[in-house]
Amino acid sequence: MAGFEGLLTGFSVAMQWQNLFWCVVGCFLGTVIGILPGLGPAATIAILLPLTTTMDPTGGIIMLSGIYYGARYGGSTTSILLNMPGEASSVVSCIDGYQMAKKGRAGPALAIAAIASFIAGTIGIVILTFLSPVLAEMALSFSSPEFFALMVLGLSLVVLLAGNSMLKAGLATLVGMWLTSIGTDLFSADSRFTFGLSDLLGGLDFIVIAVGVYAVAEIMTGIERGDDTQLLPLPKGLRAYLPSWEEIKACRFAFLNGSVVGFLIGTLPGASSSISSFVSYGIEKAVSKRPEMFGHGAPEGLAAPEGANNADSSGAFLPMLTLGIPSGGATAMLLAALITWGYKPGPLFIVDSPELFWGLIASMYIGNAVLFMMNLPLVPLFAQILRVPIALLFPTVLGISVVGAYAVSGSLFDVGTLVGFGMLGYLMFKLDFPTAPLMLGFVLGDPLERAVRQSLTMSQGDPSILVSRPICAVILSIAALILISPLLRRKPLPLIPT
C-alpha cells in the first residue's frame, strides 16, 4: 500500500473522533513544552508513556508524535520574544526573530514562524508520504564522507554570518569548534580538556551555551542599554500582529528552502536538529537579494530556520517508520512506545500495520493544521509577555534559563556553565565578536571531527574518500560556491555589525 491509497486509509483512521482528540492533546502539550526550556519532547514522552499503555495504541502514538513535532512550533516563541531558545533547533530563530521583535514586529515574527512551520511541516509530510522508499535508500548511501561534506558546507556559512569582521568570526568559529573537543573522545576513550573534572567528561551542552550566550547576555546588554519599563515595543492594533504582504512575499523561497533542507537533513540519523536550521539560514542568506538585512530582522531569516526545524522532525520519521531506526531521544521513545504496544517497528512495519503507519502519517497533516490554528491566534497572547515590566521579566528569564540548564543532566555544573557563557556572550557583544559563528562552530565541530576520523578509518587512511564520492563532490562544490558567494555579488556585501 503506498502513496494515495495509504493516505486515504490513514485519514479514515486519523479522522476518528478519539484520534483527533489525542492529536489535539499532543499538539497542545508539544507547544507548551517547546516554549519552556527545561522540558523537551523526549522527557515528556518518557513521562507519559506509562499512562498511555492503557490507551488505544493508535491514539497513543498520534498523541506522542504530536508532542514531538508540536515542540518545534513552540520553540520559536521564546526565541523571538526573549532571545531565549526554547530548544536546540530554535537557536537560529533568535538571530532574526528577536531583531524583528525589537523593531516592534514581534507579532508578525511569531506569525511568520507559525506560517513557515506549517508550510514546511506539511511539505515535509508530503515528501514523507510519497517519497519515503526512495529517500530511505538515499539516506543509507549517506555515510561519514558525505557527512563530512555536509559539515564543510555548514562551516562555509561562516562567511555569511561574519558580520563586521571575518577575523573575529573565524576566531569565534574556531573557539566554538574547540569547545566540542572537551570531554571523552569517542574513538579512544581519552579525556580532552577535562581538567580532572568528572562533570566535563561528557563535554559541554549546546543548549546551555546557547541560552547563556543569547538569553543571559541579552539581559546584561539590556540592562546596559538602560531598558526601562517595557522590553520591546508592543504592536498596536490587530493589524500590527500580522505580517505584511511584503514580508510574506519575501519569505517565499524560505518556506521552500526550509522544507527541503530541513527534511533531507532530518532523515540522517546523527544529524542534530540545529544543523538543518543553520544550513537553511545560510542558504537563504546566500541566495537573498538583500543579505545585509539578515541579522537585523529579515523575515526570511526567521522563516527559513523555523521551517527547517519543522521539516526536520518530519524527516526524522523517515528512518523511524521505514527502518525502525531512531534519530534521537524523542524518536527513540516513540519507538519504545510502539514496542510496548506490541508493534514491531522496522522495514516490515508498513506491511504489518498499515493502518497505524498511515494513520500516524495522516495525523501529522492534521496535527500541523491544528498547530497552525492553535499558534496563530495565540500570537497576540504570547506577545503580551512583552507587557510584563522588565523588572520582573529579566529575573524571570534568568530563572527559566536556570531551569533549562539544570534540566539537561540534572547537574548544577551546567548551570554554572550557563553563567559563564552569559558573561562570554556579553563580552562578545561589547567587543563586536559575532556570536552566530560560535554557535555554528559548536554545532559542527564534533560531527566534523567524527566524520573525518570515521571516513579515514573506512578508507584505511586514504583521504581521497572525503572528496571522491559523488554526493561528497556535489556538496563540497556547493560549499565552495557559498564561500565565494560574497565575491560573486555585483554589489559588495555591505558589512554591518551584528
Add this chain to the structure above:
Amino acid sequence: MKRILKNLVLLLGLSALGSLGIAHAQAFKPSKPIEIVVHTGPGGGNDVFIRAVLATLKKDNLTQDNFVVVNKSGGGSANAMNYLREKAGDSHTIGVYASVFVSDLLVQEAAPLGLDKVTPIAGLVSEPAMLVVKADSPYKTMADVINAARANPGKLKQSGGSVLSRDAVVRHVLMSHTKTDWSFISFPSGGERVSALLGGHVDFMIIEPSEAGEMIRAGKLRPLVQIADRKVEGFPNVPLLGEAGFPVPNVPQSRGLIGPPDMPAAAVAYYTDLFKRASQAPAYKAYLSSKQLDNEYLPPAELRKFLDSYQTELRTILKGAGVKVVR
C-alpha cells in the same frame, strides 16, 4: 547460682539485642518516593529499560512504592555515579548500572566513585548480541568473516559504539583469539551504526537482537553468530560463538541495580527482595522475553563478585587493546 543467673541475664540480654537487630533489619519500608538514577537521557537504553520494568512491577502488583526516574546523563556513567556518591547512606536512592559503568571506571581518571564503594543490590538482566551482516553480503558464516579478515588484514570494517563498548570488547576478544585484524568505526548512536551497515559502508556489526530482530525478519540483515551464554529465543539456527568454532569467553552486557555507598543493609535487602520476586513474576518475565533479555537475577553478593571479576577481565582486555587504563 549467682554465676548461672549472671549468664542467664547475659544470654537474655544478648538475644534481646540480637532480635532487635533482626527486627530492625526487617523494618525497612520506603517512606518517600524512591529515586532511580539512570545514566542516559530519556529514550536512552537504561531509561527505556527501567521505565518498562517499573511498569511491570505495577502490573504484577509487586509493590505500592513510588519510583521516580531521575536522569543524570553525561560523561558516560560519571554524572550518575557522582549523584550516587552525593547520596551516600541514603535508603531511597538506587541507580541502574550497565556494563559501561565498569568500563568507564577503568579509563576515567576523574571518575567520582569507585566500584568497590557502590552497594550492589541486584543483577537483573544480561543482554545477548549477534554479529550481523547485510543480507547481500558474501559472508554466510562467522568462519567466512574470519577467513576474509585473515586474508585481508585491516580491510574489513565493523561499525560499533565507543572503544569501550561491548562491540569493541568482543572485537578484541575475537581478534586476539583468531590472530586477525579488522577496523572498528565508532558511531555514537545505534541508528548511525545500523545505517552504516545497511548502506554498505561497513561489513558487519554486533547488535542486540531486539534492535536487529525486525531487520532480520524483513530480510535486510543476516545474523551469523550469537554472542551469549545460551541461544536467543527465535534464532534457533544461528550458532553460538562456541558452536561456530570460536570458543571465546562471553562478553556480557548486563544491567542491574546498585545503591549509593554505605547504603543500610535493610534497604538493600528490601530492594533486592522486590526484584527477586519480580524476576519470577509474569509481566516482568514477559517484558524481558519480548526484548530478548536474559533473566539473570543476582543477589548482592553474587553481583559484587560478578562486577569485580568483570572489571578484572575488562582491564586485561582493554590493556591488550591499547586503551589507556588508569586503574
Add this chain to the structure above:
Amino acid sequence: MPLFHRYNAFAGLVLVALGAFIVQQSVHWEFLGRNGPGVGFFPLVYGTLIVVLALVLVGKSLLAARRTSGLPGTHSGSAPGKVLAAVSVWLAFAATVALMKFIGFFVALGLLVMFMTRFVFSRSQRFALLAGLLVPLSFFVVFSLLLKVQLPVGIWTGV
C-alpha cells in the same frame, strides 16, 4: 575609539593564550593514528589557527588604536554606570547560582529577584519583597507541580 581597539587587542591576547594552551595540551596526544587523525589532531589545528588569527587581531587592533589615538573615545556611548549595573547583575546571578547548592532553586531565585528589582530597577522595598515571594512561587507551581521538572534542591533547605 582607541579604547575599543585596546580592548580588542586585549581580547586578542587572551585568545592567543587560549590557543597556546590548547596547543600545549594537544602535543601530548596522538597526532596521527593508524588510520588518520588521532585524538590530538583537531585540537592542535584549532589551537594553532586560534593563535595565528588572534595574533593578527592583536596586530590590527594595536594599529587601529594608534591610528585613532587622537580621536575622542567612547564606543557605543554606554555610560560606565550602566555597564556596572550589567556586571553587577551577572555577579548577583553567579552568586545565587553558587548558593543554589545550599539554599535550593526557589530561595536563590527569590534573592535574585529581590536584588534586581530593588537595586537595578530601583523599585520600592515592598515591590521587591513581593516579587521575591511571588516569582519563585509561580515557578514552583508551573515547573514543580504542573510539569514535574527537577530543580536544584538545597542541602540546607531541602527544597
